[in-house]
Amino acid sequence: MRADSPGHCAKYGSYTMMNLEDNKVVDIQLIQSNEVGASPRMEREGFLRSLQFLESAGLRVGAIVTDRHPSIQKYLREQRPDIKHYFDTWHVSKGLAKKIDALGKERSCGEVLAWRRSIIxxxxxxxxxxxxxEEAVEKWKSVTNHVQNVHHHDSDLFPVCAHPPLEMRAWLTPSTKACERFCDLMINQRLLKDVAKLSPHHQTSSVEGFHSLILKFAPKNVAFSFVGMLNRLHLAALHYNENSNREYACSQSGEPSIRVKWPKYKKGEHSLHYRKTAPTYKYVESLLRLFF
Structure with a gap:
């Protein structure tokens, strides 16, 4: 779900369903907070409406990838056990990275920060x-031995690390405060349950990209009517679906064009992104032909 304004008092919430195999938006539901009583309830209502719409159109939903919203977890677990529910890995890694950063700020635990990127x-x-x-959980639990330079594990599913021999690293010393606190964080029962449900194939990064595109059509610092917001969401979906599978741009030498980004959330680290060809706007011509 995407809220129409920053903070916890959103008036509108838009829920997007996307087919992650072909990167196309298939449904958008717009909910007003006073319909459901409060803004935190909009996400569950949007999910239920969108799922009902897809199934009423004859589509059988076999698997869905979302974040870890508690009410959606509960609904799928109790009401729809026939649908496989996966978690987006980025959302889990984001929360885990914050906990590692918080642990690294504690006294005598600063050395765990060197493992942050490797853990993610x-x-x-x-x-x-x-x-x-179960296999994902066993692989994840092996990290508690790995950071102590122990690469054989008491597990039938993952008995030994898969990496080649490693050079000297900043291994954690067993029985120290940093090592004990770090291991407790890695094998937290709630985290292990989340790791078991991580999506192995598809992630929701495309949905996040679509939410970023919506800002071009419906900025969060401008108030819109219900119909105005809905129309802008539909226009954003038309634009996204037309340009969702654009080809990568190439330089004059024929090599893929790459640009470097310095996102704020990476805290000084950079990321590389392939440039894509310019977007097209054929959907505008189709709309004009329909109207006139």
Whole structure:
């Protein structure tokens, strides 16, 4: 779900359903907070409306990838056990990174910060390389031994680390405060349950990209009517679906064009992004032909 304004007092909430296999928006539901009593309830209502719309159109939903919203978890667990529910890895890694940062600020625990990036990479690898949730959990739990330079584990599903021999690293010393607190964080029962449900194939980064595009059509610092907001959401979806699978742009030498970004959430680290060809606006011509 996307709120129409920053903070916790949103008036509108838009819920987007996207087919992650072909990167197309298939449904958008707009909910006003006074319909459901309060803004925190909009996400569950939007999910239920969108799921009902898809199934009424004859589509059988076999699996869905979302964030860890508690009410949606409960609904799918109790009311719809026939739908496989997966968690987006980025949302889990974002919360885990914050906890590692908080632990690193404690006294005698600063050395755990050196493992932050490796731990996040390991989380993505556990999700993408595992066939079952149990296998992903065993791979994840092995990190408590790995950071102590122990690479054989008491597990039938993952008895030994998959990496080649490593050079000297900033291994954590067993029985120290940093090591004990770090291991407790890694094998937290709630985190283990989340790791077991990580999506192995598709993530919701495309949905986040679509939410970023909506800012071009409906900025959060401008108030719109219900119909005005709905129309702008539909225009954003038309634009996104037309340009969702654009080809990558190339330089004059024929090599893929790459740009460097310095996102704020990476705290000084950079990321590389392939440039894409310019977007098209054929949907505007279709709308004009329809109207006139």
């Amino acid at each position: 990479n390991h989380l993505y690898w556990c999700a993408s390389s595992s066939k079952t949730g």
